[in-house]
Amino acid sequence: ENELDLADHVELADFFRKTYGPTGTFNAKPFEEARSWAGARPELRAIGYDARGVAAHMGLLRRFIQVDSTDLLVAELGLYGVRRDLKGLGISHSLRTVLPVLQQLAVPFAFGTVRPQLHKHIQRFSRYSPVTILKNIQVRSTLREARVDKAPVRLEDPLVIVLPISKLMSDWPAGNTIDRNG
DSSP states (O other): OTTOOHHHHHHHHHHHHHHHGGGOHHHHGGGOTTOOOSSSOOSEEEEEEETTEEEEEEEEEEEEEEETTEEEEEEEEEEEEEOGGGTTSSGGGGHHHHHHHHHHTTOSEEEEEEOGGGHHHHHHHHTTSOOEEEOSOEEEEEOSSOOTTSOSEEEEOOEEEEEESSSOGGGSOOOSEEETTO
């Protein structure tokens, strides 16, 4: 993160606004001005560039989550995006390049959530990698900013994606609720 300068953050923020904006104005809002992250800053970023600038991005952050009552260290994957003109070209296979980094971080699993509308995309992606899609899991997380008109915690029903790193998928704890603030 410290290797990025202001111009990098501006370019990434623009990339995210253009990537997430078509899914709803609210989704692009966290990336106003030069903000290149939505909640917590990523610990590591994989950024793909081409002649037109940022082509793809994936961030990760080690954190403890709680699956029902089991605490679990994971690398949470997020801020995933591919520039619209490159969709369908197989860039999602880039997870293979991130796998050695995940192994160096000594986490048992990588974990992420996506909107249910991306189910077909993730299902295609999981054919070429050991990603498991978990459905009917509720995910609790704290809002980025406390507001007096909203509860501080939100409950969502996304698709949960799990990638075994140093453990087997059979080692993933059983449970129907994941608390990101584990």
